[in-house]
Amino acid sequence: MDHEILKIENLKRNFIVGSETVHALKGVSFNVEQGEFLTIMGASGSGKTTLLNILGCLDSPTEGTYLLDNISIASLPKNDLAKLRNQKIGFVFQSFNLLARTTAIENVELPLLYNPKVSAKERKERAY
Ligand SMILES: Nc1ncnc2c1ncn2[C@@H]1O[C@H](COP(=O)(O)OP(=O)(O)O)[C@@H](O)[C@H]1O
Ligand SMILES: [Mg+2]
Known part of the structure; x- marks a missing residue:
């Protein structure tokens, strides 16, 4: 049976810039199965880098869930994220x-x- 390696649901990432809030991701949801190849496309400023930083465990979402191989990423401390990057992710x-x-x-x-x-x-x- 296929295994969902990435599961993201209603992912949001806000950046506070002075008195403004930039909504870089406004609720992104999708799943990726083991062995699946995926390309993320979009206009400049549409949030590709923000999304990849979260998927790569370099950054955490403001809101929403991200399961990497069934491990919930959203509230993990930096050291645990570093371990996951080391063991599960290649850049x-x-x-x-x-x-x-x-x-x-x-x-x-x-x-x-x-x-x-x-x-x-x-x-x-x-x-x-
Ligand atoms: N660290 C940050 N601080 C404030 N705004 C940011 C930051 N990173 C990205 N943004 C803003 O979030 C939006 C998405 O940016 P980004 O993810 O870099 O898009 P892309 O990679 O698709 O060009 C843009 O409006 C960008 O200006
Ligand atoms: Mg980019």
């Missing part, structure tokens, strides 16, 4: 964000370095 950035003073292989190894479940041996093998 491919527009710029590569490589560290200049480490080798290519060390750059590949780096995210696994922060995962205590992966041994040094496995880390090196997987990076290689």
Whole structure:
């Protein structure tokens, strides 16, 4: 049976700017199943980056629910979000964000370095 890997419901994100409130997301709902590929399209300023920041656990919604692999994200503290990012999410950035003073292989190894479940041996093998 298909498994819903992302479930978001009525997701809202407001930014307070001085005395104004910017409603960047006004109640977004959708589900994504395991193995499904998804593209988010929209005009500049429509909220793509705001949504991706939340889906990627870099930011939290003002309101609404977000379940990542059945874990509720909305009220998790920063450290728990960092753990989820490490274990469940891969980012491919527009710029590569490589560290200049480490080798290519060390750059590949780096995210696994922060995962205590992966041994040094496995880390090196997987990076290689
Ligand atoms: N940190 C922020 N503070 C205030 N307003 C923001 C912030 N981030 C985004 N916005 C506003 O939220 C809306 C959506 O922005 P954004 O998610 O960057 O759209 P997109 O990536 O689709 O161009 C825009 O009106 C933008 O100005
Ligand atoms: Mg953007």
